[in-house]
Amino acid sequence: MRLVTFKYAEKLGVHLGALREDGAVLDLAAADPALQGGNMPAFIAGGTAALEHARSAMAKAPVAQGAALCAPIPRPPKNVFCVGKNYHEHAKEFAGSGFDGGAKDVVPPFPVVFSKPHTSIIAPGEKILSALDPTGGLDYEGELAVVIGRRGRGIGKAEAMQHVFGYTIVNDVTARHLQKRHSQWVLGKGLDTFCPMGPAILTADAVPDPKALRLTAHVNGEKRQDALVADLIFDIPALIEAISAGITLEPGDVIATGTPVGVGIGFTPPRFLKAGDVVRIEVTGIGVLENPVA
Incomplete structure (x- = not known):
């Protein structure tokens, strides 16, 4: 459903x-x-x-x-939890881009977790406002997002999937120069309109194996990203365990699991978004999240 x-x-x-x-x-x-x-x-x-x-x-x-x-969860109980550098090839891509802020580890030893405020969430079809990034480094990141269904803290990997209600799609839109400038990622990733979400929540009972889900992202019809969720460095149970270790997860909380290789900064020169572009992200069974850049 x-x-x-x-x-x-x-x-x-x-x-x-x-x-x-x-x-x-x-x-x-x-x-x-x-x-x-x-x-x-x-x-x-x-x-x-x-x-x-x-x-x-x-x-x-x-x-x-x-x-x-609308976005399926326009205002989650908390900020949207997001995970950085969580696909092997994207971790390498990011490390070689010059935007990684001098991080020592190409592949992080622990999940890199940050958040986006609810004011960044927009619906399918709504406009991503490029003018909010005055530096001209607007980028896309197609991601599978997990929706929490059961409250819990200290959730172990073995029981983590019992706390999953379903899955949706998030575009972790990023102002790359702001992300690098401020080191912490909130100001580069949490601007208004920088979290398109949707179109739907596919309930967990319809997803026998989330690792088999495929994510693709297109910009103006050109395929840029294509990966299986099986390629995650830290899988869904590991992410739930790490976040819930000291933070209570509640029904409706959203965890964006990370983006695969193929983002704009992975190209030479970088291929940043501009007004008039259209970003289309699709995940098996969930549907299509498409947003224009204004």
């Missing part, structure tokens, strides 16, 4: 929906009043009972005419 958050042009608030294979959005709350409210983290916290309501509602839910997709 692919769950979405959407809005109507003529109605206030956001709504909970499901995305059909043909791209139509189903209004789940119209079929089941228990699903009203549109608060995705609250729905996720409802666990198995909430999912059963959603599955039952899909059979009778009407198509939401004129629906506009």
Whole structure:
């Protein structure tokens, strides 16, 4: 099941929906009043009972005419957790780019974790604002993101996948010169509009093996990234274990797992984004996240 958050042009608030294979959005709350409210983290916290309501509602839910997709979780309980240098070939690419700030290890010995504020999150189709990066070093990073379903702290690898609700797509948009200038990455990666997310959350029961998921990213129709999630340096259980060691993870928290080789700084010269470009990221089963650069 692919769950979405959407809005109507003529109605206030956001709504909970499901995305059909043909791209139509189903209004789940119209079929089941228990699903009203549109608060995705609250729905996720409802666990198995909430999912059963959603599955039952899909059979009778009407198509939401004129629906506009929002980010599936427009405001997670915390900042979006992000992971840097988590594919082997991208770690090498980043180390050789001159933007790594003099890091000693090409492949990090532990996960490199940073965050993006909720104000950076935008919906599929919304514009990435290039003017917010005055340095002209705008870059894309297609990533699989994990959505947490069960609260926990000190989660071990063995039980980590039991805390996963599902998966979505994140574009970890980055101002490369700001990232390098400030050493810490928040100011290079956390600017408004720098976290496109969506189009949907693919529930974990529909993903027997997340390592088999394939991520591709295109810029203006040209393929730039293509990798299997199996290529992660630190896999999903390792990331959940590392983050939850001292931080409580809550339903609706989002962990972007890192980007593969093929980002703009990996080219000589770098191929930065500019106004008019379109970034399209796709992950098996989840769908397509596409955003223009303005």
